[in-house]
Amino acid sequence: MSSLSQSHKILFLNTLAFTICFACWTLNGVLVTYLVDKGIFNFSVVEIGWLLGIPILSGAIFRLPVGILTDKYGGKVVFSFLLILCAIPLFLLTFANSFWSFAILSFLFGLVGTSFAVGIGYTSVWYPKEWQGRALGIFGMGNAGAAITTFIAPTLLNKFSETDPENGWKTLPIIYGITLLLIGLLFVFFAKNKKVEASGKTISQLLLPLKNKRVWRFGVYYFLVFGCFVAYSQWLLPNFMNVYSTSLVMGGMFATMFSLPSGVIRAFGGYLSDKFGARKVMYWVLGSSVIISFLLMFPKMEIITAGPGVLSAKNGIVSEIKGSHIVIDTKEYDINIKDVTDEKESNILPVSSSWQEIVVKQNQEVKKKELLAKGITQIKFSANMWVYLILVILIGIAWGIGKAAVYKHIPEYFPNEVGVVGGMVGLIGGLGGFFGPIIFGYLLSSTGLWTSSWIFIFVISLACLIWMHNTIIRILRIKSPEFSRDIEHDH
Structure with missing residues (x-):
């Protein structure tokens, strides 16, 4: 087998494993929501938040030590061990009966999130410099594994619960566990180990x-x-x-x-x-x-501020107020009345409208430059969906x-x-x-x-x-x- 086709085989295995690991990593998002919704577990809002976050946390904080182990022992050894090890807490999840047992097992299966550090190290040693970006980009497509869980898991949970509403959900973590186990065995039998040249370094040298x-x-x-x-x-x-x-x-x-x-x-x-x-x-x-x-950054909003008003041109008495007109002695002033028909919600850009509200009364005496109608400007932004x-x-x-x-x-x-x-x-x-x-x-x-x-x-x-x-x-x-x-x- 040519060196490049061997590299491609490793890349395929790495990407497949990472996709499944990412699907497992985000499992609680669907599973915990479902269990609470069906009343199987009565987790509080705070407990739900922790159960969603715990696998993400353990998968993140152990990336560094797992990355060091990959440099030291090679990707085949670390990946196959990780996949087989993380299948165990998924099988044990079927016995979880409290928040704490669920949390501890979530922390353990969350270690699948470290698969990223293994795959990055293991993929890069197989490719020359000019191929690195493409190879690591293809491997990173495993992020889309999150969509596998959001698409498939809810349907599977509903199906398993048809016959056994109380315990049907337990089949899902078992399926995930079996999948991890099978991919772990694929690594054992088909992957070839390869380490970086610096694999003889001590931990302190590796951390340098x-x-x-x-x-x-x-x-x-x-x-x-x-x-x-x-x-x-x-x-x-x-x-x-x-x-x-x-x-x-x-x-x-x-x-x-x-x-x-x-x-x-x-x-x-x-x-x-x-x-x-x-x-x-x-x-x-x-x-x-x-x-x-x-x-x-801009939210749906409505701003109302002062707009252009109407001022009296001379001293006088308000002799008539009718609709959109004010008459002072014999002089008539036009007033811009609010148009209630122009209420659109779907505008893409902010929409500005101005009108005036009459502030004087019939027979009132007004001075020159006195405010007859105050101006109002409204700016609406609907943040189109x-x-x-x-x-x-x-x-x-x-x-x-x-x-x-x-x-x-x-x-x-x-x-x-x-x-x-x-x-x-x-x-x-x-x-x-x-x-x-x-x-x-x-x-x-x-x-x-x-x-x-x-x-x-x-x-x-x-x-x-x-x-x-x-x-x-x-x-x-x-x-x-x-x-x-x-x-x-x-x-």
């Missing part, structure tokens, strides 16, 4: 790259493009239901329209990073994120491309520490997925605005863009001082 500021910068980028992606794939459903009064099914469909393209386009992001360079792609990604999140949806899909696509671009950087700068650096960057990104909804919830309760989460995204996007740009300018000044001096003096 983490002193590099660049690793943390990549981590912050990944907090945005991956962490906020995971957070929004959970947050968009209540967002659409609250702001646009969509049904559960329709809101779920809109949330899937955000998460599915973002996962799938990752491979295209890898191709773009190989062709144009990861930095150029990141400029586009961060720039798009800044612009789109800025547009998404379809425009909102398109912008959300676009930012998801930008983040999908960005996920691949961030990971294209890693083998370029850290060719022998892809597992440990990829693990650390993945850890920071995973924490974004865990903390994101908590931050969004806090912002929503303190501001009362659903769009406050987009203000947070805008700030993070802008910070990433400024940090990256300043780093590039600084490197340019160090590497070619004459060139940067010429730029600065060229007016």
Whole structure:
């Protein structure tokens, strides 16, 4: 078998395993919601929040040690062990009878989230530099595994519960466990182990790259493009239901329209990073994120302010008030009355309307320049749902491309520490997925605005863009001082 076809086989196995792992990682989102809805478990709102977050948390915090193990022992050993190990808590989930037993088993099966760090390290050792972006992008398409659970799991749960409403749900974690077990065995029998050249290093030597500021910068980028992606794939459903009064099914469909393209386009992001360079792609990604999140920041709103009024031209007495006219002595003044027929809700851009309200009475004496009718201006912005949806899909696509671009950087700068650096960057990104909804919830309760989460995204996007740009300018000044001096003096 040629080396490239061997590489492709490993890439196929890695992508398949990561897709299934991602589906398992997000299992609680559907399963816990279902169990509470059917009254099988009486978890409180706080307990539900923890059960949704615990697998995300364990999958994030263990990415670094699992990345180190991948560099040290090779991807075949770590991946097959991880897949077989994580099947056990899924089988045991059928015996869970309390919040704590459910939480502990969720923490253990959440370790499938570390599969990302294994796959990144294991995929990159099989490909030459010019193929890295594409290969890691294809592998990263496994993110779309989240859509497998949201599409298939609810239907399966309903089907299993037809005959046994109380215990039918237990079949689902068993199916997930068996799937993990089978893929683990595929790795044992068909994968070939390969380690990076630095695999003889001690743990402290392996951790050395983490002193590099660049690793943390990549981590912050990944907090945005991956962490906020995971957070929004959970947050968009209540967002659409609250702001646009969509049904559960329709809101779920809109949330899937955000998460599915973002996962799938990752491979295209890898191709773009190989062709144009990861930095150029990141400029586009961060720039798009800044612009789109800025547009998404504006909530549905109505502003009422003072508008142009009508003043008396001379002293006199109000002799007549009729509809849209005021007569003072013999002089008539036209009044702009509010048009109630022009009430459109679906406008894309803000709509402004002005009218006047009469403030004087019949037979009242008025002085010159006295206010006869005060002006009122109303600006309405309906934050059109379809425009909102398109912008959300676009930012998801930008983040999908960005996920691949961030990971294209890693083998370029850290060719022998892809597992440990990829693990650390993945850890920071995973924490974004865990903390994101908590931050969004806090912002929503303190501001009362659903769009406050987009203000947070805008700030993070802008910070990433400024940090990256300043780093590039600084490197340019160090590497070619004459060139940067010429730029600065060229007016």
